[in-house]
Amino acid sequence: MMFSTVLVVLLYVVVGSEAMHAKSSTSPTLSYWHLNLPTTPIPDALRELISPLSYEKTSELLDAIREGKKVSMGEPDPTSKFGRKGGPDSLVIKASNRNYGSSADDADIIADPFLSTFYFLEKDLHTGTKLTLYSTLLKRSSPDSRVFFLPRRLAEAIPFSSDKLSVALEKLDISQGSDTALAMNQTLKRCEGPANSWERKYCATSLESMIDYATSTLGTSSLNVLETNVPCKLESQKYTITAIPFQSKSGSKPVVCHSETYAYAVYYCHESQHITTARVSLKGEDGSSGEGVAVCHMDTSGWNPQHLAFKVLNVKPGGAPVCHFVPNGEVLWLPAH
Numbered sequence: 001m002m003f004s005t006v007l008v009v010l011l012y013v014v015v016g017s018e019a020m021h022a023k024s025s026t027s028p029t030l031s032y033w034h035l036n037l038p039t040t041p042i043p044d045a046l047r048e049l050i051s052p053l054s055y056e057k058t059s060e061l062l063d064a065i066r067e068g069k070k071v072s073m074g075e076p077d078p079t080s081k082f083g084r085k086g087g088p089d090s091l092v093i094k095a096s097n098r099n100y101g102s103s104a105d106d107a108d109i110i111a112d113p114f115l116s117t118f119y120f121l122e123k124d125l126h127t128g129t130k131l132t133l134y135s136t137l138l139k140r141s142s143p144d145s146r147v148f149f150l151p152r153r154l155a156e157a158i159p160f161s162s163d164k165l166s167v168a169l170e171k172l173d174i175s176q177g178s179d180t181a182l183a184m185n186q187t188l189k190r191c192e193g194p195a196n197s198w199e200r201k202y203c204a205t206s207l208e209s210m211i212d213y214a215t216s217t218l219g220t221s222s223l224n225v226l227e228t229n230v231p232c233k234l235e236s237q238k239y240t241i242t243a244i245p246f247q248s249k250s251g252s253k254p255v256v257c258h259s260e261t262y263a264y265a266v267y268y269c270h271e272s273q274h275i276t277t278a279r280v281s282l283k284g285e286d287g288s289s290g291e292g293v294a295v296c297h298m299d300t301s302g303w304n305p306q307h308l309a310f311k312v313l314n315v316k317p318g319g320a321p322v323c324h325f326v327p328n329g330e331v332l333w334l335p336a337h
């Protein structure tokens with residue numbers, strides 16, 4: 001009787017930010033962060049995805065899963081969910097960001113001004129430069145479309161592999177063939193697919209496992225976690241670089257984590273080589289200000305010569321370094337200096 005009422009946990013419901021903060025102060029996930037990363041502030045992009053589930057509630061759900069019961073996470077409106085990183089364009093950012101083997105179609109570039117402004121040259125990464133940035137890049141997920149991390153104990157009780165997707169769908173009470181199920185299937189394929197030859201990759205199904213991956217890959221618990229955090233009320237506007245408070249040395253190999261579409265928060269993390277990172281203070285024409293995280297790719301010799309970046313910047317593979325801002329919602333882990 002008890003379980004039948006507690007099983008439906010609407011992880012997608014709007015959780016008032018006060019309620020969220022009150023609970024997250026005792027959240028096991030947040031405690032794990034402070035224990036493992038005592039000197040690292042948690043970025044907003046990750047803090048706002050910490051599960052509102054208490055320790056007790058998590059234990060109840062875990063018991064239910066072990067008994068073979070369904071735990072509904074609530075199936076969100078797929079249109080709002082898939083758009084949660086700022087609209088369908090975000091898929092384009094991810095693809096162009098991550099797949100350096102891809103080519104860009106001239107027609108696509110002309111049709112989408114966002115694409116033609118995504119990349120910039122390293123020589124322009126200095127105080128005083130004005131760059132047009134789109135809300136697609138800067139917008140945070142709205143509270144009602146957020147998909148939370150599961151506490152690790154719970155995430156580990158749910159299979160995360162293509163061949164067990166049906167089991168996971170059954171446990172999470174998500175219908176086969178639904179948009180959520182299709183997106184989960186695609187995410188699993190990406191997570192199981194081969195990594196680029198130069199990188200190690202890992203799909204984190206909980207914030208705890210992301211912390212473990214980052215600390216073990218970077219070999220230290222003294223880390224900085226960087227995110228782009230710039231308020232945006234306009235579709236696009238020019239931002240001026242007002243300061244560059246931090247610039248990494250070349251040769252640093254940050255861990256980058258991108259969010260994936262799944263029934264709960266899943267991040268695709270990988271090591272990046274040949275990039276330099278900068279924290280950049282930005283001021284918009286409308287007076288708003290915030291901080292962007294710029295990464296510059298120093299070695300593009302292996303990229304597809306038809307890649308978007310080369311077309312819009314008029315440079316060649318292996319030529320001038322190519323930079324872009326890390327989209328809001330993604331995080332970059334670096335050893336603290």
Ligand SMILES: *[C@@H]1O[C@H](CO)[C@@H](O)[C@H](O)[C@H]1NC(C)=O
Pocket residue numbers: 165166176177181185
């Ligand atoms: C996942 O996608 C593949 C096709 O790419 C399909 O054969 C498989 O049935 C899908 N799995 C589920 C559980 O929907």
